[in-house]
Amino acid sequence: MFEIVDSRICLDELAAAVGHPEAGAIATFTGTTRNTNNGRNVERLEYEAYEDMAVAEFEKIAARVRERWDVRGVAIVHRVGVVPLRETSVGIAVSAPHRAEALAACQYAIDELKLVAPIWKKEYFEGGEVWIGSLADCRHEHGAKASDRASRTGATHDPPVDSSSGG
Numbered sequence: 001m002f003e004i005v006d007s008r009i010c011l012d013e014l015a016a017a018v019g020h021p022e023a024g025a026i027a028t029f030t031g032t033t034r035n036t037n038n039g040r041n042v043e044r045l046e047y048e049a050y051e052d053m054a055v056a057e058f059e060k061i062a063a064r065v066r067e068r069w070d071v072r073g074v075a076i077v078h079r080v081g082v083v084p085l086r087e088t089s090v091g092i093a094v095s096a097p098h099r100a101e102a103l104a105a106c107q108y109a110i111d112e113l114k115l116v117a118p119i120w121k122k123e124y125f126e127g128g129e130v131w132i133g134s135l136a137d138c139r140h141e142h143g144a145k146a147s148d149r150a151s152r153t154g155a156t157h158d159p160p161v162d163s164s165s166g167g
Helices: 011-018 051-068 099-116 136-142 146-153
Strands: 002-005 025-032 040-049 073-079 081-084 088-096 119-125 128-132
Touching: 002 051, 011 025, 011 073, 011 088, 025 099, 040 073, 051 073, 051 099, 073 099, 088 099
Parallel strands: 002 073
Antiparallel strands: 025 088, 040 081, 040 119, 073 088, 119 128
């Protein structure tokens, strides 16, 4: 299951998609809209994606997961459109015979998604809004791989540019 959706993500469906008789563990990650970021009160997020390319990247991430760990299933779903506070924007599930593999693979999948998926979010907060790009943008803007930049800087995303102040 590799999808971009415009409705709520069901974690039970993700877990069911990766269920396997040999799996002793299913690790999940759920990314939700929180109410604060960078000292601002967040009201909601809005996501856009280059959908075909994002799904292709999800499939590539899953292939790399299967190369690195002994897993039985991988599912990645990301939501587009408006995502209110406390609702899920991204869900990942990984099944494996043992928990260590499932957990490590799940963390790898979300970290890679943040690096390579062409997904952008607009954060609406009290007094303004700002677009926050994926680390994939860094690769194009700065001529280096996003993962190289992230490992050098420890960055999880580019610093937001506040559109309410004109810059």
